[in-house]
Every structure is written in C-alpha cells, then in structure tokens.
Amino acid sequence: MRTLISRRRIATRIRTLARDIEHDYKGRRIHLIGVLKGACIFLSDLVRELDGPVSIDFMAVASYGKGKESSGQVRLLKDLDSSIEGRDIILVEDILDTGLTLDYLCRVLRQRRPNTLKIAVLLDKPSRRQVEGIQADYVGFEIPNEFVVGYGLDFGDMYRNLRDVCVLSAPVEH
Ligand code: IMP
DSSP, X not given: OEEEEOHHHHHHHHHHHHHHHHHHHTTOOEEEEEEETXXXXXXXXXXXXXXXXXXXEEEEXXXXXXXXXXXXXXXXXXXXXXXXTTOEEEEEEEEESSSHHHHHHHHXXXXXXXXXXXXXXXXXXXXXXXXXXXXXXXXXEEOOSOOEEBTTBOBTTBOTTOSSEEEOSSOOOO
C-alpha cells in the first residue's frame, strides 16, 4: 500500500472545490446526489465545507464486481428519495474512470428534468475513458492508471476507511 494522495492534500483540495462551487452557484440552493457507496466520504467532507443552502440524497449503483475490472454494466440498486425536477443538482462520485457509471446516471437524471446537472468527482483517470463526452465539472485530482483505495474507494468492499488515497501494491491488469 502506497499513499498517492494524503489526507491533508484531500482536505485542502475539497475546501477549494467548495469555494469554486459556492462561487458558481451564488447562494442558490444546491442538491448534492452522492453515488453509494464510494462517494459517501467525499460527499460528507464536501457538504460540510459548503456554506449556504444545500440538501443531499443518494443513489446506489453496481458497476464493478469484486475485482478491479468493470463489468461494463451499470445497475441501479437504490433510487433517489425525492424528485429533482427544476433543481440544481451536483452528482458527487468518488472516481471517474471509464465513464460508464456517470454516463448512465446522467442519462437517468436528465430524464427527470433538473434545472442544472453538474458532476463533482474526487478523482479522475482520464486515460481510462471509454465514453466520449463525459467529463466532470469539479475534479479533485487527476490520477494515472492505477487502482486506488481509501477515502471511500474499495477493493472487494475493503479499505474504504483509509484516510489517504492509496495504490494497492499488486499490479493492475487493465
Ligand atoms: P466507471 O464507470 O468506470 O467510470 O467507474 C466508476 C466506478 O468504478 C467508481 O465509482 C468506483 O466504484 C469504481 N472504480 C474505478 N476505478 C477505481 C479504482 O481505482 N479504485 C476503486 N474503485 C474504482
């Protein structure tokens, strides 16, 4: 296990992201939608840095099996509790990798006619993208093609509790 992004850098970057978001929304109410389970820690830290009116909801999807490779299919496991019609939405995800998950979620959410829909991710692996045209409006860190765990990210549902974003030492097959 090797630390890629320390807890200090994460905290500093999230404060900056929150200021960027506040600047863009200028006091309008923001509805954050976290993608379970990976985004729960990022969302928890981000929402506490935001001043002004914010509400939160969660969706759960399954896109990865127990390993490091995407199944390529996204399934909705838990839907939102409330309507997003006419609201200003920021979809909060742990990592933008192939883009399949966020592409699927954005298509689902756009059908529900939000006023605006933006994406915030802690991590972005641009070299892995499979879906063209999907990009995040707020990115914590761009990272190389390495499988990372910690700060919400898992391997086989483990390591989410690590405070730093770390690289698993075993080589990645993708
Ligand atoms: P995408 O659909 O390929 O963009 O992948 C999105 C999901 O894949 C994320 O929400 C993560 O759950 C998972 N994922 C992608 N890369 C990693 C990684 O390096 N570590 C842990 N999970 C990852």
